[in-house]
Amino acid sequence: MTDQSFPAIAHLLRAHTIVEERLSGELSAVHGLSLNELLLLMFLDGATAGRLSRVELARCMHTSASTITRQAAPLEKRGLVGRDVDARDARLSYVVLTPTGKQLVEDARATFERSSNTFFRDRWTEDEIASLSELLGRLTVSLPGSLI
Amino acid sequence: MTDQSFPAIAHLLRAHTIVEERLSGELSAVHGLSLNELLLLMFLDGATAGRLSRVELARCMHTSASTITRQAAPLEKRGLVGRDVDARDARLSYVVLTPTGKQLVEDARATFERSSNTFFRDRWTEDEIASLSELLGRLTVSLPGSLI
DNA sequence: GCTAATTACTTCCGTATGCAAGCTTTTTAA
DNA sequence: TTAAAAAGCTTGCATACGGAAGTAATTAGC
Numbered sequence: 001m002t003d004q005s006f007p008a009i010a011h012l013l014r015a016h017t018i019v020e021e022r023l024s025g026e027l028s029a030v031h032g033l034s035l036n037e038l039l040l041l042m043f044l045d046g047a048t049a050g051r052l053s054r055v056e057l058a059r060c061m062h063t064s065a066s067t068i069t070r071q072a073a074p075l076e077k078r079g080l081v082g083r084d085v086d087a088r089d090a091r092l093s094y095v096v097l098t099p100t101g102k103q104l105v106e107d108a109r110a111t112f113e114r115s116s117n118t119f120f121r122d123r124w125t126e127d128e129i130a131s132l133s134e135l136l137g138r139l140t141v142s143l144p145g146s147l148i
Numbered sequence: 149m150t151d152q153s154f155p156a157i158a159h160l161l162r163a164h165t166i167v168e169e170r171l172s173g174e175l176s177a178v179h180g181l182s183l184n185e186l187l188l189l190m191f192l193d194g195a196t197a198g199r200l201s202r203v204e205l206a207r208c209m210h211t212s213a214s215t216i217t218r219q220a221a222p223l224e225k226r227g228l229v230g231r232d233v234d235a236r237d238a239r240l241s242y243v244v245l246t247p248t249g250k251q252l253v254e255d256a257r258a259t260f261e262r263s264s265n266t267f268f269r270d271r272w273t274e275d276e277i278a279s280l281s282e283l284l285g286r287l288t289v290s291l292p293g294s295l296i
Numbered sequence: 297g298c299t300a301a302t303t304a305c306t307t308c309c310g311t312a313t314g315c316a317a318g319c320t321t322t323t324t325a326a
Numbered sequence: 327t328t329a330a331a332a333a334g335c336t337t338g339c340a341t342a343c344g345g346a347a348g349t350a351a352t353t354a355g356c
Binding site (some may be wrong): 034036057070071089090091092 | 340343344345350351352
Binding site (some may be wrong): 003010016025029129130132142147 | 151152154156158159160161162163164165166167168169171182183187197210211213260261264265267268271272275276277278279280281283284285286287288290291295296
């Protein structure tokens with residue numbers, strides 16, 4: 001009984017470096033967004049009322065609170081997100097998508113989707129891509145939030 | 149005709165954050181190695197004569213030459229790798245695995261393999277893991293070097 | 297009700313990375 | 327042969343991140 005876990009994880013790590021590099025390049029060139037900035041905006045876009053507190057965002061992005069603070073700052077300066085305070089809890093500050101931000105997310109998501117196609121084109125069947133998506137998705141079911 | 153490319157790539161990005169965090173934690177705690185340090189050592193372990201030039205390593209790791217310079221330095225101080233010069237080309241400096249380094253790679257690889265299993269245990273069949281590995285591996289065929 | 301613990305967020309510091317610039321060596325081309 | 331181009335490597339600079347520490351606000355325990 002051969003164990004395929006190690007090669008699967010090894011391939012995941014290597015595939016990620018390729019995907020991240022190409023996606024980052026496209027998003028930066030076309031929209032002036034880093035990949036992580038777009039993911040942050042996409043989590044907001046998928047949240048109710050287009051807003052999340054900073055700790056909720058950190059959990060969605062699976063990163064630290066300090067990273068969210070720094071990632072949100074330039075987005076706020078660009079007018080893509082705003083800052084809402086909670087009337088009941090003064091500790092909470094929500095990151096909320098502005099209309100400008102929502103428009104940019106829609107455009108950048110299209111770039112993301114188009115770029116995603118280029119990874120598979122001509123060498124994967126639609127069924128294989130769906131199978132890959134399902135298998136990878138099962139690894140992430142414990143994560144809060146969704147990009148889809 | 150639904151397009152699954154985008155969700156597949158989105159899931160790949162999210163799965164990577166989970167995998168990297170858990171693997172890094174285990175490797176650091178058990179062997180005092182970062183994930184990237186182990187990957188570097190594993191590429192050397194898989195190379196002929198256990199050595200690669202710095203640019204070859206950069207291509208395997210899909211990173212920059214300066215990163216290899218900085219990643220190899222602490223490994224050299226720990227005695228895990230050595231430095232070989234090329235008799236024909238004085239520009240080349242090979243990173244070569246020492247016996248100590250080879251032993252550590254074998255131990256750390258076992259940790260890597262054991263940790264890899266924990267991602268799939270009880271919720272993936274062996275066939276599904278093999279399928280995932282094959283599909284992801286097809287994304288990385290263009291990369292030089294191999295971890296397996 | 298008051299104190300202690302917890303939570304949300306920010307800032308500081310150490311670390312990791314890519315890119316540009318620089319140095320040395322080799323290869324190319326005239 | 328010699329000058330120009332390219333390749334391999336390193337260093338400086340700017341950026342991004344996590345964790346610890348700090349501040350402010352809320353909750354828990356008595």
